[in-house]
Amino acid sequence: MNDVIYEAIVTTERPDGTPHITPLGIRWREGQVVLMPFRPSSTLAQALATRRAVVSLITDTRIMAGCVTGRRDWPCVPTAGGFRLAAALRHLDLQLARVDDDAQRPALTFDVTADQTHAPFAGLNRAQAALLEGAVLVSRLHLLTPQKIDAEMAYLAIAIAKTASDAEREGWAWLQEAVTAHRQGQDA
Numbered sequence: 156m157n158d159v160i161y162e163a164i165v166t167t168e169r170p171d172g173t174p175h176i177t178p179l180g181i182r183w184r185e186g187q188v189v190l191m192p193f194r195p196s197s198t199l200a201q202a203l204a205t206r207r208a209v210v211s212l213i214t215d216t217r218i219m220a221g222c223v224t225g226r227r228d229w230p231c232v233p234t235a236g237g238f239r240l241a242a243a244l245r246h247l248d249l250q251l252a253r254v255d256d257d258a259q260r261p262a263l264t265f266d267v268t269a270d271q272t273h274a275p276f277a278g279l280n281r282a283q284a285a286l287l288e289g290a291v292l293v294s295r296l297h298l299l300t301p302q303k304i305d306a307e308m309a310y311l312a313i314a315i316a317k318t319a320s321d322a323e324r325e326g327w328a329w330l331q332e333a334v335t336a337h338r339q340g341q342d343a
Protein backbone atom coordinates (compact mmCIF):
# COMPACT_ATOMS: atom_id res chain seq x y z
CA MET A 156 0.00 0.00 0.00
CA ASN A 157 1.24 3.47 -0.84
CA ASP A 158 1.32 6.34 1.62
CA VAL A 159 -1.38 8.97 1.15
CA ILE A 160 0.54 12.11 0.27
CA TYR A 161 -0.76 15.69 0.29
CA GLU A 162 1.25 18.22 -1.73
CA ALA A 163 1.97 21.33 0.30
CA ILE A 164 4.36 24.22 0.74
CA VAL A 165 6.77 23.78 3.64
CA THR A 166 8.42 26.82 5.19
CA THR A 167 11.61 26.64 7.23
CA GLU A 168 13.80 29.46 8.52
CA ARG A 169 17.22 30.26 7.08
CA PRO A 170 20.11 31.07 9.43
CA ASP A 171 19.31 34.81 8.96
CA GLY A 172 15.69 34.19 10.08
CA THR A 173 14.06 34.72 6.67
CA PRO A 174 11.53 32.14 5.38
CA HIS A 175 12.59 29.47 2.88
CA ILE A 176 9.65 27.96 1.01
CA THR A 177 9.60 24.69 -0.92
CA PRO A 178 6.95 22.33 -2.33
CA LEU A 179 6.98 19.05 -0.39
CA GLY A 180 4.67 16.08 0.06
CA ILE A 181 3.35 15.57 3.58
CA ARG A 182 2.14 12.32 5.16
CA TRP A 183 -0.18 12.12 8.18
CA ARG A 184 0.70 9.35 10.65
CA GLU A 185 -1.43 9.03 13.77
CA GLY A 186 -1.92 12.76 14.22
CA GLN A 187 1.71 13.58 13.41
CA VAL A 188 3.12 14.87 10.11
CA VAL A 189 6.04 13.19 8.31
CA LEU A 190 8.29 15.05 5.83
CA MET A 191 10.68 13.09 3.60
CA PRO A 192 13.08 15.46 1.81
CA PHE A 193 15.71 13.92 -0.48
CA ARG A 194 19.28 14.96 0.31
CA PRO A 195 20.63 17.56 -0.27
CA SER A 196 17.89 19.89 0.90
CA SER A 197 17.85 23.30 2.56
CA THR A 198 14.51 22.36 4.10
CA LEU A 199 16.12 19.32 5.73
CA ALA A 200 19.11 21.26 7.07
CA GLN A 201 16.94 24.09 8.38
CA ALA A 202 14.30 21.84 9.94
CA LEU A 203 17.06 19.95 11.76
CA ALA A 204 18.69 23.21 12.90
CA THR A 205 15.52 24.93 14.18
CA ARG A 206 13.52 21.75 14.97
CA ARG A 207 10.43 23.34 13.45
CA ALA A 208 8.65 23.90 10.13
CA VAL A 209 5.30 25.22 8.89
CA VAL A 210 3.02 23.52 6.34
CA SER A 211 0.83 25.74 4.13
CA LEU A 212 -2.08 24.01 2.39
CA ILE A 213 -2.97 25.91 -0.77
CA THR A 214 -5.07 25.83 -3.90
CA ASP A 215 -2.94 28.47 -5.69
CA THR A 216 -0.68 25.83 -7.30
CA ARG A 217 0.98 28.64 -9.26
CA ILE A 218 3.19 28.88 -6.15
CA MET A 219 4.43 25.33 -6.79
CA ALA A 220 5.06 26.15 -10.46
CA GLY A 221 6.85 29.29 -9.26
CA CYS A 222 9.09 27.41 -6.81
CA VAL A 223 10.30 24.94 -9.44
CA THR A 224 11.04 27.78 -11.90
CA GLY A 225 13.09 29.97 -9.56
CA ARG A 226 10.25 32.12 -8.16
CA ARG A 227 10.45 31.48 -4.43
CA ASP A 228 9.60 34.92 -3.12
CA TRP A 229 5.94 34.49 -2.11
CA PRO A 230 4.32 36.64 0.60
CA CYS A 231 4.55 35.07 4.05
CA VAL A 232 2.89 35.81 7.38
CA PRO A 233 4.42 35.07 10.82
CA THR A 234 2.81 32.29 12.87
CA ALA A 235 3.47 31.08 16.42
CA GLY A 236 5.90 28.52 14.93
CA GLY A 237 7.53 30.26 11.94
CA PHE A 238 6.07 31.59 8.69
CA ARG A 239 3.12 30.50 6.57
CA LEU A 240 2.20 31.56 3.06
CA ALA A 241 -0.24 34.47 2.93
CA ALA A 242 -2.13 32.34 0.38
CA ALA A 243 -2.53 29.35 2.75
CA LEU A 244 -6.11 28.15 3.21
CA ARG A 245 -4.84 26.26 6.27
CA HIS A 246 -1.51 26.03 8.04
CA LEU A 247 0.13 23.64 10.49
CA ASP A 248 2.93 24.68 12.86
CA LEU A 249 5.24 21.69 13.33
CA GLN A 250 7.68 20.77 16.10
CA LEU A 251 10.30 18.10 15.29
CA ALA A 252 9.69 14.96 17.37
CA ARG A 253 11.78 12.22 15.68
CA VAL A 254 14.37 11.79 12.92
CA ASP A 255 14.76 8.48 11.09
CA ASP A 256 18.01 9.14 9.28
CA ASP A 257 18.75 7.82 5.81
CA ALA A 258 21.58 8.49 3.35
CA GLN A 259 19.11 9.45 0.58
CA ARG A 260 15.81 10.33 2.20
CA PRO A 261 15.50 10.88 5.97
CA ALA A 262 12.01 10.84 7.53
CA LEU A 263 11.25 13.71 9.89
CA THR A 264 8.24 13.22 12.17
CA PHE A 265 6.66 16.33 13.67
CA ASP A 266 4.06 17.09 16.33
CA VAL A 267 1.39 19.56 15.19
CA THR A 268 1.44 22.52 17.60
CA ALA A 269 -1.10 24.67 15.70
CA ASP A 270 -3.69 23.90 13.01
CA GLN A 271 -5.52 26.97 11.71
CA THR A 272 -7.88 27.58 8.79
CA HIS A 273 -7.71 30.99 7.09
CA ALA A 274 -9.93 30.74 4.01
CA PRO A 275 -12.65 28.48 2.62
CA PHE A 276 -11.88 25.74 0.09
CA ALA A 277 -13.53 26.73 -3.20
CA GLY A 278 -13.62 23.18 -4.62
CA LEU A 279 -11.54 21.05 -6.95
CA ASN A 280 -10.19 22.75 -10.06
CA ARG A 281 -8.63 20.72 -12.87
CA ALA A 282 -6.24 23.48 -13.94
CA GLN A 283 -4.83 23.76 -10.41
CA ALA A 284 -4.28 20.00 -10.38
CA ALA A 285 -2.71 20.11 -13.86
CA LEU A 286 -0.35 22.87 -12.75
CA LEU A 287 0.68 20.78 -9.73
CA GLU A 288 1.42 17.82 -12.03
CA GLY A 289 3.28 20.11 -14.41
CA ALA A 290 5.41 21.42 -11.51
CA VAL A 291 6.35 17.85 -10.54
CA LEU A 292 7.23 17.19 -14.19
CA VAL A 293 9.42 20.29 -14.44
CA SER A 294 11.20 19.39 -11.18
CA ARG A 295 12.21 16.11 -12.94
CA LEU A 296 13.17 17.46 -16.39
CA HIS A 297 16.68 16.04 -16.07
CA LEU A 298 15.26 12.52 -15.53
CA LEU A 299 12.64 12.41 -18.32
CA THR A 300 12.77 12.02 -22.10
CA PRO A 301 11.57 14.93 -24.31
CA GLN A 302 8.82 12.63 -25.67
CA LYS A 303 7.47 11.91 -22.19
CA ILE A 304 7.56 15.61 -21.24
CA ASP A 305 5.78 16.67 -24.47
CA ALA A 306 3.08 13.99 -24.11
CA GLU A 307 2.34 14.85 -20.48
CA MET A 308 2.39 18.61 -21.05
CA ALA A 309 0.01 18.22 -24.01
CA TYR A 310 -2.43 16.27 -21.84
CA LEU A 311 -2.22 18.67 -18.89
CA ALA A 312 -2.70 21.65 -21.25
CA ILE A 313 -6.28 20.48 -21.93
CA ALA A 314 -7.32 21.15 -18.32
CA ILE A 315 -5.48 24.47 -18.36
CA ALA A 316 -7.29 25.55 -21.56
CA LYS A 317 -10.70 24.48 -20.25
CA THR A 318 -10.68 25.46 -16.58
CA ALA A 319 -7.82 27.88 -15.69
CA SER A 320 -7.99 31.33 -14.16
CA ASP A 321 -5.30 33.92 -14.91
CA ALA A 322 -3.22 32.52 -12.00
CA GLU A 323 -2.96 29.04 -13.53
CA ARG A 324 -2.34 30.46 -17.00
CA GLU A 325 0.58 32.47 -15.57
CA GLY A 326 2.02 29.41 -13.79
CA TRP A 327 1.61 27.28 -16.91
CA ALA A 328 3.59 29.83 -18.96
CA TRP A 329 6.42 29.60 -16.38
CA LEU A 330 6.50 25.81 -16.79
CA GLN A 331 6.53 26.05 -20.60
CA GLU A 332 9.41 28.54 -20.43
CA ALA A 333 11.33 26.16 -18.14
CA VAL A 334 10.88 23.26 -20.60
CA THR A 335 12.10 25.47 -23.49
CA ALA A 336 15.11 26.70 -21.48
CA HIS A 337 16.00 23.12 -20.51
CA ARG A 338 15.96 22.08 -24.20
CA GLN A 339 18.06 25.07 -25.24
CA GLY A 340 20.54 24.21 -22.47
CA GLN A 341 20.78 20.65 -23.79
CA ASP A 342 21.27 21.80 -27.40
CA ALA A 343 23.96 24.33 -26.46
Ligand SMILES: Cc1cc2nc3c(=O)[nH]c(=O)nc-3n(C[C@H](O)[C@H](O)[C@H](O)COP(=O)(O)O)c2cc1C
Nearest residue numbers: 162177178179180191192193196197198290291294
Ligand atom coordinates in the same frame (compact mmCIF):
# COMPACT_ATOMS: atom_id res chain seq x y z
C1 LIG B 1 4.46 19.21 -5.82
C2 LIG B 1 5.86 18.89 -5.44
C3 LIG B 1 6.13 17.99 -4.40
C4 LIG B 1 7.42 17.68 -4.01
N1 LIG B 1 7.63 16.81 -2.98
C5 LIG B 1 8.89 16.51 -2.60
C6 LIG B 1 9.14 15.61 -1.51
O1 LIG B 1 8.22 15.08 -0.88
N2 LIG B 1 10.44 15.38 -1.18
C7 LIG B 1 11.48 15.98 -1.83
O2 LIG B 1 12.65 15.75 -1.49
N3 LIG B 1 11.27 16.83 -2.87
C8 LIG B 1 10.00 17.11 -3.26
N4 LIG B 1 9.79 17.97 -4.29
C9 LIG B 1 10.93 18.63 -4.91
C10 LIG B 1 11.38 19.75 -3.99
O3 LIG B 1 10.46 20.81 -3.96
C11 LIG B 1 12.72 20.25 -4.48
O4 LIG B 1 13.60 19.17 -4.48
C12 LIG B 1 13.27 21.33 -3.63
O5 LIG B 1 14.29 21.96 -4.35
C13 LIG B 1 13.78 20.85 -2.28
O6 LIG B 1 14.93 21.55 -1.99
P1 LIG B 1 15.08 22.58 -0.77
O7 LIG B 1 14.66 21.89 0.47
O8 LIG B 1 16.57 22.84 -0.83
O9 LIG B 1 14.26 23.79 -1.07
C14 LIG B 1 8.50 18.27 -4.70
C15 LIG B 1 8.25 19.19 -5.75
C16 LIG B 1 6.95 19.48 -6.13
C17 LIG B 1 6.70 20.44 -7.26
